[in-house]
Amino acid sequence: MNVATIGTGWITEQFVDAVRESGKWTFAGAYSRSAEKADKLGGPRVFTDLNELAANKEIDVVYIASPNALHFEQALLFMKNKKHIICEKPMFSTTKELEEAFKVADENxxxxxxxxxxxxxxxxxRLKEAIEKVGPVRHSFFQFIKYSSRYDNVLAGEEPNVFSPAFSGGALVDLGVYPISVAVSLFGKPKSxxxxxxxxxxxxxxxxxxVLDYGDHTCTAMYSKITxxxxxxxxxxxxxTILIDHIAPIxxxxxxxxxxxxxxxxAVREEENDMIYEAKVIAEIIESNDQEKYQYFRNVSEIVMQITEEARKQxxxxxDVEK
Amino acid sequence: MNVATIGTGWITEQFVDAVRESGKWTFAGAYSRSAEKADKLGGPRVFTDLNELAANKEIDVVYIASPNALHFEQALLFMKNKKHIICEKPMFSTTKELEEAFKVADENxxxxxxxxxxxxxxxxxRLKEAIEKVGPVRHSFFQFIKYSSRYDNVLAGEEPNVFSPAFSGGALVDLGVYPISVAVSLFGKPKSxxxxxxxxxxxxxxxxxxVLDYGDHTCTAMYSKITxxxxxxxxxxxxxTILIDHIAPIxxxxxxxxxxxxxxxxAVREEENDMIYEAKVIAEIIESNDQEKYQYFRNVSEIVMQITEEARKQxxxxxDVEK
Structure with missing residues (x-):
């Protein structure tokens, strides 16, 4: 299958490397408003028009790493053109967008x-295996806390995308989703x-x-982009008790x-570029039409979005997309 | 000043050692319903009648380490007999008791x-000094999590005091007050x-x-007696960032x-029995009638109680004392 990319940040570079190393996919081209930037990713083709990419019959999968607020519209465009989507977290801004997008995926x-x-x-x-050993889980704690140099811009009175409501930004949806997604993957949907x-x-x-309340166990997720x-x-x-050094990567x-x-x-020794696993697992699910595994990841995305939406409400x- | 004790558990033994090593106080006697148990603490006198202890003019300070639900009545009895009180945490069961007790202390x-x-x-x-270095605090985390062998009794269908509502027990008031008291001592009263x-x-x-919400900073306190x-x-x-190995002792x-x-x-090297500091500091406050320091500790107790009461409500x- 042929994969194209949207976005030209470091995460896209890493994904392109993962595609190449996965042995599953072919990197077929990159989109950017700037042809020069797209070309730097080293693909055989450069797209500067989203519709042209959407219409291209050779592209099977599109990886989206544009600013958060653009994910929804772009994902819909490509899915309606029968392309599979891998979208960076946070995938969408609201549960409404998420539900609509999965509906469009199913329809197409x-x-x-x-x-x-x-x-x-x-x-x-391996973490899931280890949990079998601890007996009934009664407490858990995960964090993703990392100072962002963009915070210096906020302190200077600016509003960089990652800290802007116009771009569906903020620490919760940018980093909080890591510990929350781990909790949901391990423990499912919290009661409150x-x-x-x-x-x-x-x-x-x-x-x-x-704090995710599972009734018989309380999970605390801490996150920060300013410490x-x-x-x-x-x-x-x-x-x-299981102690893990960090959650991404473990x-x-x-x-x-x-x-x-x-x-x-x-723990086992992993590849330095852990996006290789993402590329491989997703390629296998698509190739084998593995609906069970797909539902698992889809379910995690749905629950994480419900949690972050409720968290934002509280x-x-x-x-801006909600206003 | 002469100090008497109520209770004969390990914590009382440690307090008696602290009194002896503090160089500030004289251990003058122990109360227990069992004269034999009280005698084991090695004091010059044994009391088996609380009223006799209360009436004894030689006792200046009473240390209370009885079951939580008995603290209030005992503290009131001794304060009305003009004795200073050091009461184990959790001091009382409700804010109502706490307010009443401080009123009685003032009156006497x-x-x-x-x-x-x-x-x-x-x-x-030292921790308070170190905080000056971190700039605006944006996240904090403290825990007191320790498996209690009494939980084995709960699993066997019993109701040991420390896990009984009849004795104002539970992990929040027994261990949760450690991280909460540290947060309150460092950061004051949370907004919610x-x-x-x-x-x-x-x-x-x-x-x-x-979770203690300070508006510009979120503090998470985790506690457990079953993990x-x-x-x-x-x-x-x-x-x-400041990393501390534990909160009691640090x-x-x-x-x-x-x-x-x-x-x-x-960190500095501390005495193994850290109750020595408690005994010394409290002795100095009483001796010098240091109202400022007293208000500080009183304020911490009041806020911690407000927090645990609200936490229990949620x-x-x-x-049982509330029913």
């Missing part, structure tokens, strides 16, 4: 994937949530906490048995 | 202290809070999360400068 017989790179990796699968954030003058959040962190992640069960998964004190390492974050 | 010209041992230590003071818990069949919580944890604590500011306070990457250790934990 194409797949729509959210690029939660951290959910396709071997170590995410609570969200508290630090609001920036731009109208979106700079940092915050979302740094050295906190590991943890899953605590009645029989033992390089250590240490299970400690509460009764014996014995430790066991579950904390007063309104995107 | 005595001091009433909650034994948050973790707030009187040199490293708590959210609490989610795992409820036990006994009617109190086994684990949970409380173990290896998570450190953290305070994240725009200029750097043995490492590492500040990392975001811009330079430089690390600085703030999560449906009702103590």
């Amino acid at each position: 017989g194409v797949f729509l994937f959210e690029a939660f790179r951290n959910l396709y990796t071997p170590n995410h699968a 949530i609570s969200c508290h954030v630090m609001m920036l003058p731009t109208g979106v959040d700079g940092s915050g906490s979302v 740094d962190s050295h906190l590991p992640g943890e899953i605590g069960g009645e029989e033992g 390089t250590s998964i240490e299970f400690k048995n509460r009764r014996t004190g014995e430790k066991e390492q579950y 904390s007063g974050i309104v995107f | 010209g005595v001091f009433l202290f909650e034994a948050f041992r973790n707030l009187y230590t040199p490293n708590h003071a 809070i959210s609490c989610h818990v795992m409820m036990l069949p006994t009617g109190v919580d086994g684990s949970g999360s409380v 173990d944890s290896h998570l450190p604590g953290e305070i994240g500011g725009e200029e750097g 043995t490492s306070i590492e500040f990392k400068n975001r811009r330079t990457g430089e690390k600085e250790q703030y 999560s449906g934990i009702v103590f």
Whole structure:
């Protein structure tokens, strides 16, 4: 299958490398408003017109890494032209957009994937195995906290895309979705949530906490784009505890048995570019029309979006697309 | 000043050692319903009648470490007999009790202290100094998570005091108050809070999360008596991050400068029995009638109680004393 890309940031470069290394797909071309920028990705073709790309019969899959607020319109255009979509997180701005997009995907017989790179990796699968060891889970904690140099622009009175409600930005949807998606992938849909954030003058959040209440267990997701962190992640069960060094990528998964004190390492060594797994897994699902696996990832996207929408509602974050 | 104790658990033994080593106070006697148990604490006198202890003119300070639900009545009895009180956490069951008790303390010209041992230590003071380095605080995280062997009794269908609403028990008030008291001591009263818990069949919580919303910063407090944890604590500011190994006791306070990457250790070596600091600080406040310091600790107790009461309300934990 032939893959084209939208967007020319570092994430697209990494995805193109992953496509090349996956052995599954062919990188067939890049779109950008700037032909020069698109050409730098090294593909055989450059597109500067989205409709031309949409009409191109040779392209089977489109990877979208444009600004968040553009994802919806672009995804719909390509899906209506029978192309499968891999869209960077956060895939869409609202549950309304998400539901509409999956409907269009179904109507056109194409797949729509959210690029939660951290959910396709071997170590995410290993983490699921390790959880079997801890007994009933009673607490868990995941964070994605990383200072963004764009915050310097906010402090200077500017409104960069990633911190702008006009571009559906903010720390919750940009980084918060990592810990939230891990929780949803491991534990499913929470019964209720609570969200508290630090609001920036731009109208979106700079940092915050979302507590996911599973009834028999409480999961805390912390995120921030205006601080740094050295906190590991943890899953605590009645029989033992799993400590993970980070959630994206995971390089250590240490299970400690509460009764014996014995430790066991579950992590395996992964490729440095973990988007290779994303590319491979998605290629396999499309090739084999694996509806069960597809539903799993689709379900995670749907629940994560419901959570972030509710979290934004609780904390007063309104995107321009909602106004 | 002469100090007497109520209760004969390990915490009382440690307090008696602290009194002896503090060089400030004299251990003058112990109360227990069992004379034999009280005698084991090694004091010069044994009391088996609370009223006799209350009437004893030689006792200046009473340390209360009885079951939580008995604190209020006992504290009132002794304060009305002009004795200062150091009461184990959680000091009382409700804000109503707490307000009444401080009123009685004022009326009788005595001091009433909650034994948050973790707030009187040199490293708590060092942590406050270190915070000056991080710039505006934007995230913080503290936990007290420790499996209690009493949970084995709960699993066996029993209702041990520490997990019983009849004794004002549960993980929130037993362990949750550690991270919450640290947050309140460092950051003051939050604007709002959210609490989610795992409820036990006994009617109190086994684990949970409380998010303290400070408007410009979100603090997450996690606690559990039914799991173990290896998570450190953290305070994240725009200029750097402080990682602490634990909150009670703190043995490492590492500040990392975001811009330079430089690390600085703030912790000092403390006495193994950190109740010595509690005994010394409280003795000094009473001796010098230091109203400013007293108000500080009183304020922390009041805010922590408001938080735990609101947290219990949100999560449906009702103590028998409230029914």
